[in-house]
Amino acid sequence: MSDFIKKGLKNATYLTIGNLVAQLIAIVSFSYIAVMLGPDELGKYSTAISFVAIFTFLCLPGIDRVLLIQGSKNLEYMSNIMSGHFRLKIISTVISLILCILLSYFMPYDNNTFKLILLFSFSLIFRSIIGFLSPVFQAHERMEYLSLLRIFRSLSFSLMAIAVLFFGFGVFHVILVSLISTIITSYFYYHYSKSFISIKSLFPPSNYKINMNSITIFSFTSFLVTVSQRADVIFLSIFATISDVGLYAIPIAIIVKLTIVRNTLAIGFSPVTVKQIKKNTLPPHKYFIYSLYLLLLVGFCSFLISFKSEYIMSFFGKEYLPAHEILKILIFSVPLIFATVPFTLFLQSTGNEYFVLLSVLFALILKIPLMFLFFGQYGLLGVVYSTLTYNVISLIILCISTYVILFKEKRSSLQ
Numbered sequence: 001m002s003d004f005i006k007k008g009l010k011n012a013t014y015l016t017i018g019n020l021v022a023q024l025i026a027i028v029s030f031s032y033i034a035v036m037l038g039p040d041e042l043g044k045y046s047t048a049i050s051f052v053a054i055f056t057f058l059c060l061p062g063i064d065r066v067l068l069i070q071g072s073k074n075l076e077y078m079s080n081i082m083s084g085h086f087r088l089k090i091i092s093t094v095i096s097l098i099l100c101i102l103l104s105y106f107m108p109y110d111n112n113t114f115k116l117i118l119l120f121s122f123s124l125i126f127r128s129i130i131g132f133l134s135p136v137f138q139a140h141e142r143m144e145y146l147s148l149l150r151i152f153r154s155l156s157f158s159l160m161a162i163a164v165l166f167f168g169f170g171v172f173h174v175i176l177v178s179l180i181s182t183i184i185t186s187y188f189y190y191h192y193s194k195s196f197i198s199i200k201s202l203f204p205p206s207n208y209k210i211n212m213n214s215i216t217i218f219s220f221t222s223f224l225v226t227v228s229q230r231a232d233v234i235f236l237s238i239f240a241t242i243s244d245v246g247l248y249a250i251p252i253a254i255i256v257k258l259t260i261v262r263n264t265l266a267i268g269f270s271p272v273t274v275k276q277i278k279k280n281t282l283p284p285h286k287y288f289i290y291s292l293y294l295l296l297l298v299g300f301c302s303f304l305i306s307f308k309s310e311y312i313m314s315f316f317g318k319e320y321l322p323a324h325e326i327l328k329i330l331i332f333s334v335p336l337i338f339a340t341v342p343f344t345l346f347l348q349s350t351g352n353e354y355f356v357l358l359s360v361l362f363a364l365i366l367k368i369p370l371m372f373l374f375f376g377q378y379g380l381l382g383v384v385y386s387t388l389t390y391n392v393i394s395l396i397i398l399c400i401s402t403y404v405i406l407f408k409e410k411r412s413s414l415q
Helices: 003-059 062-073 075-104 111-120 123-139 143-166 171-193 212-239 242-279 285-307 309-314 318-330 333-338 341-349 353-378 380-414
Strands: none
Touching: 003 075, 003 111, 003 123, 003 143, 003 171, 003 212, 003 242, 003 318, 062 075, 062 123, 062 212, 062 341, 075 111, 075 123, 111 171, 123 143, 123 171, 143 171, 212 242, 212 353, 212 380, 242 318, 242 333, 242 341, 242 380, 285 309, 285 318, 285 333, 285 341, 285 380, 309 318, 318 380, 333 380, 341 353, 341 380, 353 380
16 A cells, blocks of 8 residues: 555544544434424524535635645744734634625524524634634644544534533524534634644734635635535525425435545545645546545445435434435435545645636536526425536536646656
């Protein structure tokens, strides 16, 4: 086994184990939350979370990605790199919070849903802190910190959420404890990051040159990916009943949690991919082989989940059993999402991130009209079909883009 695979798997293993534990805890608590709230209240809960998530791109998550790539190349300059981006991160986060609150006034939601959005919008601040400090551990390949912190965040929220529901409180208090859990976790990210960087250097002025082009592309790509994931719930919250949103919320939550595992795999391999590309020691054909492996392996697991979809949904109660038809089909978007990992890593690590942006943008432009068309014909399943179409198109574009770039590099090297 190559050093590239060993290092990538070592990093990904820490993160994957941590994420699997965190997601298992989250699934148990989410099933309890779903049963206690019922489809209507769960629909409001999902609407609030999805609406606020749309505004995370204004926190410029592209900064976090740039910090990871540049920090992996020059660990000794990590503090200076972060210092150069700190003020921009603060300003963008404040803007995202203000816009989220203002635009929520214009949405056709009831007063209770608006209050949930208002409360949960403050999580943007602390999630931004977590995102900004995560590259510290990633670049230093100390993924065990991220693993433990993610478990803590999931466990603390789950215990508090179960407690408030057990004592008779409702969805507002579930959102509240989610915010509290995020605040506490962000403090621990700050505390432990001091072992690797000089936190004081984040505050003084810095003359570090900011790569706004990459930040904008990464952030806009993140926005489009978030929209593609959350658009289903936002669309249904406007054009369907709140009960339909509650039914759709569980299958899409399962997909989102599995996507987090996919992102974990990408993060684990990101530092070593950057270093291998810099040394030019990774054979081009490997990207396509790894993508095929992921497609087949995750596809087999998705088939098993699809086969047992009714059994899985039974854990959430009889009210949610109709949602098994959604999960049965929607689960096949997961292998398509996993198969993009080698291509996105290559494109982002070689400065071709705009191809990733193109793949998401073009697929999303097609998804939105398809959502209206298929929803009119097939109801909730129509939204599922539009999501599958989006993932297929995105994967094809990424595959073609990677091949074209590698082909150009090979041809130029022969000349």
